[in-house]
Amino acid sequence: DFSMEDAVRRALDGGKTIEDTHVFAEAHGFTHADLIGVCKSLSTGEFTVNENLSRQALQLTKEGEDAAVNGSPEAIVFGHVPIDGGILSEQLDQLSGSAAKVGLNKAVQNKWLQVVKEPPTEAEMAAAAAAAGVKKKDAAKKRVLRAVGSIEDVVQEQLKSIQAGSLPPDADLDVLKKRGLATMLTIKSLKVSAGPQYANWGRKATSDLSHEMLLKGTWKATVFKPVNIDAGGLVPSGGALHPLLKVRSMFRETFLEMGFEEMQTQQFVESSFWNFDALYQPQQHPARDAHDTFFIKTPAATLNLPADYVERVRATHEVGGDGLADEYNANSTGWRYDWSEHEARKNLLRTHTTAASSRTLYKIAELAKQQRGEFKPQKYFSIDRVFRNEALDATHLAEFHQVEGFIIDRNLSLGNLMGTIADFYRRLGPEFKDMKFKPTYNPYTEPSMEFHCYHEGLGKWVEVGNSGVFRPEMLRPMGFDEDVQVIAWGMSLERPTMIKYGFDNIRDLFGHRIDLNMVRKHPIVQWT
Numbered sequence: 001d002f003s004m005e006d007a008v009r010r011a012l013d014g015g016k017t018i019e020d021t022h023v024f025a026e027a028h029g030f031t032h033a034d035l036i037g038v039c040k041s042l043s044t045g046e047f048t049v050n051e052n053l054s055r056q057a058l059q060l061t062k063e064g065e066d067a068a069v070n071g072s073p074e075a076i077v078f079g080h081v082p083i084d085g086g087i088l089s090e091q092l093d094q095l096s097g098s099a100a101k102v103g104l105n106k107a108v109q110n111k112w113l114q115v116v117k118e119p120p121t122e123a124e125m126a127a128a129a130a131a132a133g134v135k136k137k138d139a140a141k142k143r144v145l146r147a148v149g150s151i152e153d154v155v156q157e158q159l160k161s162i163q164a165g166s167l168p169p170d171a172d173l174d175v176l177k178k179r180g181l182a183t184m185l186t187i188k189s190l191k192v193s194a195g196p197q198y199a200n201w202g203r204k205a206t207s208d209l210s211h212e213m214l215l216k217g218t219w220k221a222t223v224f225k226p227v228n229i230d231a232g233g234l235v236p237s238g239g240a241l242h243p244l245l246k247v248r249s250m251f252r253e254t255f256l257e258m259g260f261e262e263m264q265t266q267q268f269v270e271s272s273f274w275n276f277d278a279l280y281q282p283q284q285h286p287a288r289d290a291h292d293t294f295f296i297k298t299p300a301a302t303l304n305l306p307a308d309y310v311e312r313v314r315a316t317h318e319v320g321g322d323g324l325a326d327e328y329n330a331n332s333t334g335w336r337y338d339w340s341e342h343e344a345r346k347n348l349l350r351t352h353t354t355a356a357s358s359r360t361l362y363k364i365a366e367l368a369k370q371q372r373g374e375f376k377p378q379k380y381f382s383i384d385r386v387f388r389n390e391a392l393d394a395t396h397l398a399e400f401h402q403v404e405g406f407i408i409d410r411n412l413s414l415g416n417l418m419g420t421i422a423d424f425y426r427r428l429g430p431e432f433k434d435m436k437f438k439p440t441y442n443p444y445t446e447p448s449m450e451f452h453c454y455h456e457g458l459g460k461w462v463e464v465g466n467s468g469v470f471r472p473e474m475l476r477p478m479g480f481d482e483d484v485q486v487i488a489w490g491m492s493l494e495r496p497t498m499i500k501y502g503f504d505n506i507r508d509l510f511g512h513r514i515d516l517n518m519v520r521k522h523p524i525v526q527w528t
Contacts, residue, residue, distance in 0.1 A: 276344075434454040
């Protein structure tokens with residue numbers, strides 16, 4: 001290795017280059033593979049700079065090299081055929097060896113030889129038939145005869161010319177390739193020139209400046225590896241925010257920019273009272289069925305409900321508030337059924353975060369009573385998880401996140417609601433520019449609207465939320481004045497995320513099927 005490395009250094013002195021390591025190795029008697037290893041090792045220390053070279057070269061195969069020395073198979077077979085009388089094919093096969101089959105075919109094709117049938121004698125046919133059951137017509141022997149007196153082995157001459165560096169015509173070259181006598185090889189080599197550390201040849205570069213070098217001054221004579229300040233750093237080993245959490249943060253910031261406050265939503269287990277009854281949703285409503293709601297077995301019922309408010313809710317459900325004081329009377333007909341407190345106390349996994357809205361509105365009403373009826377307009381929002389007993393598909397999960405907001409003020413209208421929703425989505429990005437509202441029914445809002453956005457990936461309009469104006473039957477039992485209005489809307493977190501970032505299946509975004517690598521590498525996570 002030392003002599004090889006020294007030869008490379010001498011070849012590069014004075015700014016010279018090694019144009020081709022293959023030629024250099026042949027000239028100095030080196031193995032090319034060993035020379036490549038030395039050059040790559042030198043380039044690692046930047047003593048040399050290597051440039052990859054590649055060229056196509058014609059080379060004889062092993063069969064081609066044998067033919068160049070001993071003659072082509074057809075010439076070998078021709079040489080074993082006597083001038084007079086020919087030779088039996090079995091004898092010719094023994095004399096010609098591996099060249100027999102190909103050589104005979106090519107010689108016959110070149111019209112150098114001819115094969116004729118030679119019938120055996122009667123005695124030979126009888127003996128053969130008795131020994132092996134050979135039919136008479138199959139017992140004929142083949143004799144090979146010369147068709148010309150002499151030949152010129154053109155194939156051998158062409159192979160020799162290739163060894164000498166001269167190529168035959170393309171048509172003849174194609175024939176040699178098809179016969180497996182020659183082949184085109186890709187020869188890879190290097191062009192070697194002096195590198196940036198050539199002057200420090202043989203001195204190992206170091207990457208670190210140590211305290212000892214500074215004290216002794218040895219750093220002055222030390223060769224340091226260059227520092228690439230543009231190189232990317234190591235990927236942090238810490239975790240990454242799930243895309244939904246990233247979008248949740250974006251939603252939260254948008255709400256805060258619009259002047260909203262965040263509600264307390266830490267209760268996954270909620271009572272039917274706050275989830276349904278306080279919203280003026282009748283106890284016979286299909287949403288309260290076990291097919292749509294997850295009820296809790298233990299504890300099956302809540303113990304703490306505000307007694308006075310419970311009685312006002314009962315009266316509103318049954319008779320629309322008839323018999324209540326004027327400040328709590330909704331002046332409605334009610335649902336006209338016997339309301340059950342036992343049903344209202346049942347615990348469940350909350351089906352919407354509107355349960356948190358009903359609790360928050362009740363607190364606002366109680367605080368206004370304590371302040372002698374002084375009412376202050378307010379905006380609230382929440383983003384948290386809800387649970388519904390639904391069939392799973394590309395756009396539905398049994399467990400998902402709901403985003404909810406409401407504004408409470410005097411004399412609010414449907415126009416205020418539509419403008420607030422449009423403003424919120426406008427701030428999220430251009431993906432939500434196509435939005436439309438559709439009338440719908442909710443038991444606790446009137447009027448009510450669904451709002452839809454167009455999903456480019458699915459190629460259809462997708463419902464992203466529901467909205468409406470809370471009914472007096474919900475607000476009056478809490479103690480709000482008749483002119484106090486609450487506009488509210490709720491939407492999933494997953495569907496806007498699907499629209500904004502092109503997810504076609506909600507199960508690829510949230511749930512046990514997600515790709516954990518997506519959590520770290522997805523553009524949503526890297527967005528700041």
